[in-house]
Amino acid sequence: MSELSFAELGLDPAVLEAVSAIGYENPTPIQAQCIPALLAGKHLLGVAQTGTGKTAAFALPLLSRIDASISEPQILVLAPTRELAIQVAEAFTSYAAKYRNFHVLPIYGGQDFYPQIKGLKRGAQVIVGTPGRMLDHLRKGTLRLGNLKALVLDEADEMLRMGFIDDVEAILAKTPENCQRALFSATMPPQIKKVAQTYLSDAVEVKIESETRTVERISQFVLPVYAERKLDALTRILEVEPIEAAIIFVRTKAETTLLAEKLSARGHAVAPLNGDLNQRQREQTVEDLKRGKKDIIVATDVAARGLDVPRITHVINYDVPYDTEAYIHRVGRTGRAGRTGKAILLVTPRERSWLRTLERATNSPMVAYELPSPVELKKMREEQFESQLLGFAEDKKLAKSMALLDEIAERNEMDIAMVAGALACWMEAMQPGSLPLEQPEALPVVSASAPARRDRKGGGRSGEFRKGPQKGGYKGRGGPGGAGARGKPPGKGGKPAGKRPPRQSDAKR
Numbered sequence: 001m002s003e004l005s006f007a008e009l010g011l012d013p014a015v016l017e018a019v020s021a022i023g024y025e026n027p028t029p030i031q032a033q034c035i036p037a038l039l040a041g042k043h044l045l046g047v048a049q050t051g052t053g054k055t056a057a058f059a060l061p062l063l064s065r066i067d068a069s070i071s072e073p074q075i076l077v078l079a080p081t082r083e084l085a086i087q088v089a090e091a092f093t094s095y096a097a098k099y100r101n102f103h104v105l106p107i108y109g110g111q112d113f114y115p116q117i118k119g120l121k122r123g124a125q126v127i128v129g130t131p132g133r134m135l136d137h138l139r140k141g142t143l144r145l146g147n148l149k150a151l152v153l154d155e156a157d158e159m160l161r162m163g164f165i166d167d168v169e170a171i172l173a174k175t176p177e178n179c180q181r182a183l184f185s186a187t188m189p190p191q192i193k194k195v196a197q198t199y200l201s202d203a204v205e206v207k208i209e210s211e212t213r214t215v216e217r218i219s220q221f222v223l224p225v226y227a228e229r230k231l232d233a234l235t236r237i238l239e240v241e242p243i244e245a246a247i248i249f250v251r252t253k254a255e256t257t258l259l260a261e262k263l264s265a266r267g268h269a270v271a272p273l274n275g276d277l278n279q280r281q282r283e284q285t286v287e288d289l290k291r292g293k294k295d296i297i298v299a300t301d302v303a304a305r306g307l308d309v310p311r312i313t314h315v316i317n318y319d320v321p322y323d324t325e326a327y328i329h330r331v332g333r334t335g336r337a338g339r340t341g342k343a344i345l346l347v348t349p350r351e352r353s354w355l356r357t358l359e360r361a362t363n364s365p366m367v368a369y370e371l372p373s374p375v376e377l378k379k380m381r382e383e384q385f386e387s388q389l390l391g392f393a394e395d396k397k398l399a400k401s402m403a404l405l406d407e408i409a410e411r412n413e414m415d416i417a418m419v420a421g422a423l424a425c426w427m428e429a430m431q432p433g434s435l436p437l438e439q440p441e442a443l444p445v446v447s448a449s450a451p452a453r454r455d456r457k458g459g460g461r462s463g464e465f466r467k468g469p470q471k472g473g474y475k476g477r478g479g480p481g482g483a484g485a486r487g488k489p490p491g492k493g494g495k496p497a498g499k500r501p502p503r504q505s506d507a508k509r
Contacts, residue, residue, distance in 0.1 A: 009035045012064035014098040014491060019060065022094060023252030025275050025302045028053035028322055033206045034182075035061045038150075043203035044182040047198050053322050054154065054184050055091045062125075062150045062180075063092070068099040071123030072147045074232075076175070078131050078168060080158040082108035083350050088154065089128040096126075109133045117142050138174055148179050156185040156192050165191055172199045185207055217335040218315075221369035222345045222355060230346055233257075234318060235266060236371055237344060238296075240380060246314040247307070248298045249321065249330050259318065260298045260436035261408055273299040274305075301326050307333055317345040320354060324361035331362075333395070385424070 006019050006027055030048050037044050038061035048054060058077075066074045075092075079085040089106035096102045105119045107129035116133075120142050127134070127143065137143035151172070153159070159168055172195070175181075181200050185192055188251045196203065234248070250256055256272035265272045271285045271294045281302070288294040289309050292465050299307075301321065312334045321327040334341025345366065346356065372380060392398065393423065409419045 004032050006060075009061075010039055010064075011035070011060055015060055015064050015095055018097045019056075021097070023254045023300075024056075024288075025253070025300065028057075030054060030206060031057040031060070032207045033208075034058065036420065037204040037206070038062060038180070038182060039064060039179055041065070043180060043200040044206065045200055045203040046182065046184040046206045046208075047188055048186065048206070048208035055088055056095070056183050058152050058154075058184070059088070059092050059095050062152070062182075063096055063099075066125055066149060068096075068102050068125060070147060071101065071103065071125065072126045073124065073143065073145060074134050074147055074149045075126045075152070076134075076145065076148055076172065077126070077128040077152045077154060077173075078134060078159070079128060079154045080130065080162055080164065082106075082110060082130055084154065085128045085130055087350065089126070092126045092128065104128065107133050107137065130340060131164040131171060135167045135170055138171065142425040145175055145179075148176055150180040151175050152181075153183040153185075153195075156183050156195070157187045157189060160189060160191055165195070168456060169198075208458065217339070218331050218341045218343050220331065220343045220345070220364055220366045222347055222366040223371070224352065225346050225348065227348045230348075231262060231319060233346060234263075234316065235372070237316065237369075238263070238268060240372055240377070241314060241342070241344075243295065244313045245292075245294075245309065245311045246296050246316060247304060247312055247330075247333050248296060248316045249304070250298060250316050251302065251319040251322070253300055253303075255319070256298045256300060256303075260296075263296060263298070265464070268296055269294050270296040270298060273297050273303045275300065275303055283327070301329065304330070304333060309333075313339075313341060315341065315343045317343070320345065320347060320351050324358060327358055 004027055004144050006016060006024060009027065009032070030046060031053050034044060034054075034057040036044060038058060044055070044058075046054065061288040062075050077085075077092075079088055085106050085108050089104045092104045096104070103119075103122070104126040105124035105128070107116045107119075107127065109130055109132055113136075116137070119126075120137065134143065153168060156168070157428070159165060172181075181203075183192070183196055183200055183203075188196075213490075223233060223237075230405045238246075247428040249261065250259055250305070253276050256274045260272040271288065273282060277285070285294070285297065286307065287307065287378075289297055290311065292311070297304075298318075315331050316332045317327070317330060321330055331341070331343040334343065343354075345358075355366060381457055403417065405419050405423070408414070409416045
């Protein structure tokens, strides 16, 4: 990770304020290299894997160069799928939160033309969409590019693979000659090189190497879950896993405090770890974890850098990491000093394709994590309760306690078994809050590696998460209203749910 701060990169103050409000701490390597070049108005050719923070790498500098008072398209972003288009539009909305009268419009296939035409007539400074639908609007004359300042091709090699390259070139040919252009691609096949040579002359090249590494001694699991049920899933995991100590990773500083408070209310010994804590507070938090005063730390990537606590048995990725290096760093907090460890990743429907990238980076497949069934959970809770009772059977104070119970039973004319039953109920009520025995309805049970299907209408994909035996369920559409409205930054729990990683956009960085 780069040690630069966003404030040192020369971003517009309004953009910088929004970035700070979201909770981003430091730019990723691709952001540190791309932002200065794009702020200078140069063409840019970026070669980097999915999830390295590309969205913020182009969105932040391009937003810093627009004229927010002009309600006409100034930035055009082409994405291969409607899910990615929605995700990028949401990121732009969050980064431009401090601009007044600012609009972002996602347009993609599979949606009626009327609301899109209405949005274009109303005016939007940023248009994000799939190539086919974007070209349709250009041909209809409903999308005009006379004031366009910048065009971005995101995941160009994916657009080539999906057969959109001709549409992309047709759109590029309609952009003004003085339009700034940026192309991002994980690979650089000949046809993409040709596009770059034709439309991005003298472009600054940024290449982020993605190192493939093996994560040894760490068992990796993935649990597909809807964003609004992530806390339920985490609560169940903490109940059933034999955790000695755990670190839970989230994307923002604000989320560390919020999640720590929710877990504390459920009876867990937990503390947040983020960049807002001073050095003494951070050292004390780590020391509490080492000594067993705290069993769970909720942290950001930056705050947990270099954290070495041997008793950490579990790493839980509550939010998907920004890039593969961040993931490797995260899971490396367990399995230390020759010990084994367990890493569990929670993924929302639209983040599922990111799993293949992580598996390549770690050279290790992820296993589907299975929550216990109600029957198994009931048996597990009974065994834990029995174990706790037997633990007290050897306590030196047992005789005194038995005498006290005999007195209570005699004084209240109760059978001793009834007193023991009441005591058991009281003990159960004192346990940390847990979910009902029933399996949470929204937790999907499909394989995380199931392929996403192509959406014939929009050229996108809709990676389905099915609920149990039903055939409905989440279709990966980004929720009602798309990304045109302001609101929560990407990656927060709510609708639209779960972004594709992390790019910082995708939340949320």
